[in-house]
Amino acid sequence: MSNTKAQTSAQRRTYVLDTSVLLADPAALRRFEEHEVVLPVVVITELEAKRHHPELGYFARGALRMLDEMRVTHGRLDTPVPVGDHGGSLRVELNHTDATSLPSGFRLGDNDTRILAVARNLADEGHQVTLVSKDLPMRIKASAVGLDAQEYRGEAIGDSDTGYSGMAEVEVAAEELDELYDDGTLDLAEARELPCHTGLVMLSERGTALGRVGPDKQVHLVRGDREAFGIHGRSAEQRVALDLLLDPEVGIVSLGGRAGTGKSALALCAGLEAVMERQQHKKVVVFRPLYAVGGQELGYLPGSESEKMSPWAQAVFDTLGALTSSDVVDEILDRGMLEVLPLTHIRGRSLHDSFVIVDEAQSLERNVLLTVLSRIGANSKVVLTHDVAQRDNLRVGRHDGVVAVVEKLKGHPLFAHVTLTRSERSPIAALVTEMLENVVV
Incomplete structure (x- = not known):
């Protein structure tokens, strides 16, 4: 048991989040499993400033409400509070803001500097720190000062899912193509496995046809002569x-x-x-x-x-x-x-x-x-x-x-x-x- 605990402790990382992460996904606070989440206090200040933003205000308020619920439940947030069911924790970091740990060119006194300083100082104390941001320049800055930096992908899809084009190509018998042109629909086994409204390019020895998969999983004919306001596909x-x-x-x-x-x-x-x-x-x-x-x-x-x-x-x-x-x-x-x-x-x-x-x-x-x-x-x-x-x-x-x-x-x-x-x-x-x-x- 002690070896397992030691291994878990060694694998546990400290994720320092910047404001862009919470504006993209307020629930990010709960998405880091068994790891430690650290919010520099300046992130709270930036969320406050975004509360009435016409596009981002809704998400800033959502993140602040979630933090307030944790405060009510646990009393204070400047010490780690449990998050989720996997042993994770969260805390608002009030200290570790000394910018002297950064190269002189990074000591600008702005909010990015304060966030970088927190991450750099925690790393210098032996924490396995990763700075997480949706902001590309911020990730570049973090790497420049020797920090591990990652784009927040909690609300993103996996790499294997990025290729959906909405189109597919299938080979069919000439008789099936005739049926599609005659009836306007066709029951095709390959189409039943495809997402609804996938476009189909159907190839046969006698020609081609276009269709799309309907909600009924039937293939519906797509006519090439359709027009909209005078233009054709x-x-x-x-x-x-x-x-x-x-x-x-x-x-x-x-x-x-x-x-x-x-x-x-x-x-x-x-x-x-x-x-x-x-x-x-x-x-x-x-x-x-x-x-x-x-x-x-x-x-x-x-x-x-x-x-x-x-x-x-x-x-x-x-x-x-x-x-x-x-x-x-x-x-x-x-x-x-x-x-x-x-x-x-x-x-x-x-x-x-x-x-x-x-x-x-x-x-x-x-x-x-x-x-x-x-x-x-x-x-x-x-x-x-x-x-x-x-x-x-x-x-x-x-x-x-x-x-x-x-x-x-x-x-x-x-x-x-x-x-x-x-x-x-x-x-x-x-x-x-x-x-x-x-x-x-």
Whole structure:
């Protein structure tokens, strides 16, 4: 028994969490099994400062409430309190803030310095310390001062689950293909094992067909001649995506893919088709996150809110202008059928009778995305467009955020995902996009 205890003690690590972890997942406090969790007191201060933030305030308050529940239960948090059923503990660290343990270039007196100092001083005392952060620069700083640093992955999916494209390829008999074209549906054994709404490219000796797996596990024919607001799908993925976007029974559609694959154009045209032609919704609402290239937030730009949003809204109008005439664009705007808003406006709203597009969703943290989805009201549809290779929010890793949401929801009858692969932009843009894909972490 004593040997087992000694081995457990030797394997026990001290995880120092920064604020970004709790803003991504307040329940992170309970996710470290038998290990010790240390919160530098400055993290509490930063959570307090974020309490009324339009996007992150909800999660800051959730983390503070969880800490307060522990305080009520155990009396104080400056000494280790038990967490979970595996022997883990948590404490708020009031000491170990002496920055002289850091190289002189890191003694800046800011909050990052205080968190790094706590981790470095605990490591110097013999603790097996790992600094955990969602913030890429923070992890780089920690490594630079000799600390083990890890990205928080508690709410992320596993590496083996990141390849879901929403498409599959199967070989079928020519007679089965004929049945699909004649009846519109086909009972296919291979399809029963696939998630609902997976697109299928079916190959036979006499030709090919497109279909998708329905909630009944039958294969339903996807017609190549479907159009939305005048555009047709060019590739198999685009045609399946268009079929899903125009299906009122699918409430959430995720469109992934690199820049130039047509995600935004398909979503926008499907929305306008649903609003103007089919009259299934009253308006199209496009939400864009407030991150520019490099992670700059909207608040740093001068001018009024409409002036600040202009560059973000212009991307939507550029897409629309390339698809239709200026007269049609003017009509859409005059009739109030299209809104482009910052994502901060979604909290507190319930979006009824709307075709909602969340553009550039790869820059949103998982909890923010779930908040967005919770705002969707009656008779509304939401489309997430994303390219995980172009994340502008440094707190969002490649394997969390929208990727984790896709993995959680795939297979549900209300949800569908398709990754688009064929670039519709110029050869130059396609080349540069491919180069960026190879260097982005």
